[in-house]
Amino acid sequence: MTGQSSVVDGLATTFRDDTGWQDATAWDSYRRGRQFERGERAVGSYPQQFEPTAVTVERTELLVTPDNAQRRLVETLDDADRRIAVVQPTVGGWDEPLLRALRRAAKRGVEVRLLLSDAWYVREENTRTVERFREWAERTDTPLSARVAEPAGRYEKIHAKGAVVDDRVVVGSLNWNEQAATENREVVLLLHGTEVASYYGRVFDADWQGGTGDLPLELLGIGLGVGILAVLAVRRVDFGEK
Incomplete structure (x- = not known):
């Protein structure tokens, strides 16, 4: 995978810098005197419709918060x-900046779609967000759509954090809110290429359709969530020079 070394080096440098700072505490020291409860096992079983696929990525940008990710996105x-x-x-x-940027894009005539989780702990909040975006789009006559996901038994909940923007794909750990963008350490890859955008675009389309249509759903929470790892680990992915 040509061109990958700069991404790996950047991740390694970020890790070394963070673990070397004074506010980093070794796990054996942190856990001393504390008690931890074991979480429930994940035992759900869901259909798999999208197989792992080797695709060409023409260029990769490594972004981190709070340094440069929000600005670049x-x-x-x-x-x-x-x-x-x-x-x-x-x-x-x-x-907040990312949501303002979505509305600016819609005003330019860009087709904007926003898909949010239906998990019980965010359902009411996300429903209000979707309603506000829909009202805004109707009032401004812009091509912006928003939905709360309808998994229909094909996955448990959305935990993916990403986007397809023309021929670019955003994958990583960043929640699109100001706290995560300005206070947290988050890692994002911005992947350039028609093939990778086409793959993630198909997955998004299936999840967008959800329980409202006949398209099969993939676990986009897995698809986007592990995309960053697949890009770094699958040997057949072809990176162009950065």
Whole structure:
């Protein structure tokens, strides 16, 4: 995989810097005197419709928060001219930078879709967010759509955090809210290429359709969530020079 070394080096440097700072505590020291409860095992079984696929990525950008990720993602959204498809467990406030960028794109005529989780702990909040986006789109006559996911038994909940923006794909750990973007350490890859965008676009389309249609659903929470690992680990992925 040509061109991958700069991404791996960047991740390794970020890890070394963070673990070397004064606010990093070794696990054996942190757990001393504390008690931890074991969580429930995940035993759900769901259909798999999208197989792991080797695709060509033409260029990769490594982004981290709070350093540069939000700024670069806003630039990417502002550069879109055809489509933006975003999947998130939930999103931040109406006037935060990433959501403002979505509305700016819709005003330019870009097709914008926002898919949010139906998990019980965010369902009411996400329903209000979807309603506000729908009302705004109707009032401004813009091509923006928003939905709360309908898994229909094909996965448990959305935990994916990513987007397809024209021929670019965003994958990583970043929740699209101001706290995560400005206070947390999050890692994001911005993948450039028609093949990778086409693959993730098909997965998003299936999840967007959800329980409202006949398209099969993939576990987009797995698809996008492990995408960052697949890009780094699958030997057949072909990276162009950065």
